[in-house]
């Protein structure tokens with residue numbers, strides 16, 4: 061059985077981890093990994109990846125990385141040889157300077173659970189082939205230069221605890237209607253150029269807890285949102301959303317973060333629940349909202 065399950069390159073290490081200990085990694089996996097090393101011009105980062113050592117034992121171990129630690133500094137496109145690691149479950153290539161598209165061949169990594177490519181320079185559109193990855197749970201493509209629309213085929217993804225993080229890109233168009241059938245745990249599409257509505261995320265049986273749609277061009281009647289109880293964080297600041305705040309929002313028991321500022325909302329801020337606990341910046345810069353916590357009395 062092939063053992064290579066994880067390929068993690070965050071800031072420090074691109075790493076291969078054995079889930080069942082004591083076995084050598086498969087020669088095919090080793091060959092593919094060495095190709096990846098050579099694709100990146102044997103960057104210093106890969107020094108421990110030597111053909112004469114056991115890739116599962118002596119090659120860099122997993123280290124949780126972040127922007128404060130030093131970076132592997134990988135540049136250029138993702139090499140096609142990654143597609144040969146068919147047992148890969150976790151692919152994290154965040155905080156590098158990778159360029160080119162998010163390659164369509166990632167759709168061949170059928171066991172992938174995490175796809176984290178945040179903080180790079182990827183451009184082009186999100187490949188619809190990602191819909192082949194039916195175990196995919198966590199998709200983080202934020203902080204790149206992605207453009208085009210979000211493929212509707214992404215609704216085929218059925219992993220547990222789905223995270224869809226696409227913020228800080230140049231994505232445009234509408235959110236696919238097919239997303240009405242997906243129950244995300246968290247959605248962040250903030251700071252793009254998306255338009256239309258977000259009603260597909262608001263169906264009675266959804267359990268999504270955190271949603272950030274801020275700084276886009278969404279334009280819809282907020283009073284038509286069918287809110288549901290699980291919502292903890294909901295940010296829609298800086299859009300073109302009109303209508304009024306649904307009275308049902310007073311019933312959201314877990315709501316902790318809420319921001320509807322910089323839209324075109326009108327009418328009385330419903331009284332009750334957490335809605336008066338947020339300060340006026342949650343509501344300011346709208347067309348004609350009134351009532352507490354704003355200083356505007358309703359006529």
Ligand SMILES: *[C@@H]1O[C@H](CO)[C@@H](O)[C@H](O)[C@H]1NC(C)=O
Pocket residue numbers: 124125126127128129
């Ligand atoms: C970044 O990673 C280092 C090393 O693993 C760790 O000590 C530090 O707490 C992390 N910082 C943050 C902000 O996560």
Ligand SMILES: *[C@@H]1O[C@H](CO)[C@@H](O)[C@H](O)[C@H]1NC(C)=O
Pocket residue numbers: 104105130131132133
């Ligand atoms: C990446 O570049 C930074 C800044 O140039 C440097 O400090 C760091 O050591 C480099 N990391 C590696 C793994 O070479």
Ligand SMILES: *[C@@H]1O[C@H](CO)[C@@H](O)[C@H](O)[C@H]1NC(C)=O
Pocket residue numbers: 135157
């Ligand atoms: C990333 O790569 C581009 C092109 O190779 C280069 O111009 C840029 O300085 C790099 N940025 C960083 C942060 O290394």
Ligand SMILES: *[C@@H]1O[C@H](CO)[C@@H](O)[C@H](O)[C@H]1NC(C)=O
Pocket residue numbers: 264265
């Ligand atoms: C939503 O939940 C209700 C009650 O739990 C159930 O009857 C209904 O079939 C569910 N609808 C969907 C679309 O899952």
Ligand SMILES: *[C@@H]1O[C@H](CO)[C@@H](O)[C@H](O)[C@H]1NC(C)=O
Pocket residue numbers: 297318319320321322338339341342
């Ligand atoms: C709401 O968003 C606006 C715009 O980004 C910001 O200025 C304000 O501080 C936020 N308020 C809260 C309570 O999050």
Ligand SMILES: *[C@@H]1O[C@H](CO)[C@@H](O)[C@H](O)[C@H]1NC(C)=O
Pocket residue numbers: 340355
């Ligand atoms: C609201 O009114 C009070 C009392 O008049 C004043 O102290 C406060 O600065 C006002 N707040 C805003 C955000 O205008």
